[in-house]
Amino acid sequence: MAQFNEMYQGTAVRAPYARLQDWVAAMPQELRSLKQAEAEALFRRIGITFAVYGEGGDPDRLIPFDMFPRVFSGAEWARLEKGIKQRARALNAFLVDVYGRGEIIRAGRIPGQLVWQNEAYEKAVVGFVPPKGVYSHIVGIDIVRTGPDEFYVLEDNCRTPSGVSYMLESREIMMRMFPGLFRENRIEPVDGYSEKLRRTLASVAPKKCKGDPVVVILTPGHFNSAYYEHSLLADLMGVELVEGQDLFVDGEFVYMRTTEGPRRVDVIYRRIDDAFLDPLCFRPDSMLGVPGLMDVYRSGGVTICSAPGAGVADDKAVYTYVPEMVRFYLGEEPILKNVPTWQCGRAEDLAYVLDHLPDLVVKEVHGSGGYGMLVGPKSSREEVERFRAKLIEDPGNYIAQPTLALSTVPTFVEEGLAPRHVDLRPYCLVGERIELVPGGLTRVALKEGSLVVNSSQRGGVKDTWVLAE
């Protein structure tokens, strides 16, 4: 499989990477090792670590950072940006529709069963239109590249996509360590993200809110793997970071306990799952949420971001229909392509998948984090056969996709620079306006040849540059 190297075409260097060529050439091995150690120390000092559930080991393990940046030209980004915003608009239109009249189902463009019997479809919010008609306020879209102009969406994350702190910190550290690079290259800044996020959240304040909206971030607590990110975003936005027990419902509103007494809360950027939000509506044993929250939400006393129920749009089976959503709601052709996907729940698809298992990537419909998946070409025959048994037992739980020839970006390894596979997660903000900072999180599979970039599977991160035109 021919792999697209984002820096080199043969021996020629692609334009966006031109100046990095000299930078690497001018950096002796000793300096590189020194800088790598410095980067790690910086990450350690700011405390950005990534704990992974169920993996054991060091919960404060550092996520590996690679100093070699990933670069997009302004023109490349402009096209990506259009595609990302288009997709975020369509996903939100879909959510408003399926909790309303369900026109796309009536029109026969998506099977009702996929939506209505989906675990992520929340009956409790049927008939409710959140402020500004937005269900998913932060849409994280995972994109891979296979050629100069070939981009594919791997999956959408409409609930609470994490990782934006790595985008911000990677940039911060690169600027600190290599200020020269930022003088020589005209790199679009990403530090506007937190202000844009704050503006987005404030723009969806509920009708009952008069005056300047009070925004909080609701975290499950410090044991959560993304806690660092929750506190960083709260800091950057200048809003309170709260846990469920810091909030309470009184009458028609939600309040937070402060040293100066209760303070009304208008917008909750929650980083906990729907099931834990409110024991009076969802899981009755949840200690993380706020009892009575959903009653306040449904009557317009508070806004919850992302809106409960948003998860039905990023289900891996629903994913197949996102291009259809773009056509149906926007009347446009999708700019970003989907990866061709087989639904193992369909008999003819399953037959194909079983016949081609060693060539395919198979994922759980509700899985995330790179767990419970099969990468056919990278698996032993036994692994494939073990997976085949699981697949036959519960085919509806799986989708399959061809193994894509993911693009590579030069990455520092023991022996020097070597190509490693990357993906990209930009964070699209949807409120009164749709905004996207030029950049995102580039994840890199540090293991040679590996296609799995998840941080839970030995993936690292890179700074992502968008060059000003």
Added chain:
Amino acid sequence: MRLTVDHVTRYSYDHPVRSVVQSHRLTPSVFAGQQVIDWEITVSEGTKGSTHRDGAGDQVQGWTIAGPVSAVEVRVRGTVDTTDLAGVLRGHRETVAPEVYLRTTAPTRADVALESLARTVGDSDLLSLAHSLSTLVSEAIAYRPGVTHAHTTAAEALALGEGVCRDHAHALIAMARVRGIAARYVSGYLFAAQDGTPHEAAHAWAELHVPGLGWIGFDPANRCCPDDRYIRLGSGFDAQDAAPIRGVARGGAREAMDVTVAVLQAAQ
């Protein structure tokens, strides 16, 4: 029939709690079979919270009770005129697609026994199938209070062969879904005449969706479809989802609950 309801739920805590938050589905459904004459819900020392009608057509009302408090009394009193519609939920406004109720939950999951029982009857048409399923449940689970509890599943109740209206409803829902019929749990009240039939005044039954007719109530506990002796409050996937009162007390005290319900026929 004109029915009056007096329904009192008392919660007491072994030491005062900091606060109590509740969510109520305690208002009669709006449909052709019932008309509210008067209806009042009071919560001792409670502050009325927000209210909304949800997608299933239920009136949902939040309440908060500031602590310290060691007892809470929820009292529902009212009068409703009811009409016998042979179980059909006519004129009920709701926006949730019936197909949503094909999803199973822990208490309504069919095991092998429920599944094979559900498959013992033919399906000449959906309505007779629904009736047959309801009869099967009546026969398979005898009414006996005290043997099951709030977390008993339909499968467990069937294995036991005994249970209360909650278990009957869960079993019927599980079996209906096996046969591809959307089904849901309904909570409400039942006026029982002095004819010796077993009853629970705070009652529950199931609704099955028959395309063309809509939602139809079935009460396997009483071997009938809800008529003018029934008052419908709200619905859900299962008993917990359809509970008339859901609440949380903050403060870690042990909670005791005492319920009295009187449903009487009133002179018109």
